[in-house]
Amino acid sequence: MGELYDDRRQEPRYATPGIYYVQSAGRSRPGRILDLSVNGAMLELVEGQELSAGERTHVVLSFSGQPEFVADVLVQHIVNGRVGVEFYDMSPEHFSTLAALIEQHQRSR
Helix, strand or coil: CCCCCCCCCCCCCEEEEEEEEEECCCCCCEEEEEEEEECEEEEEEEEECCCCCEEEEEEECCCCCCCCEEEEEEEEEEEEEEEEEEECCCCCCHHHHHHHHHHHHHHCC
């Protein structure tokens, strides 16, 4: 009997090209953003990046033609070179940038 997969996502995710940096004392090496939703993102794990599940950190997300935005994220899981993060907090200005990106994807469907 197959396993029952519990997909707890509440919002659709969109494959979208972009890069991210972990923000600490400086910027880490860039990694690819694999997909994005209004609640979180799937990120490529960058070699040497010290992230762990349950950790909160700041990431800078960058998309072509859009202003960069910063999000306080909670690392949900790290599996097979991918980091699942949940957006925990961001400024209203940065949330507006995220919402505009999601809206563009919804219209292009």
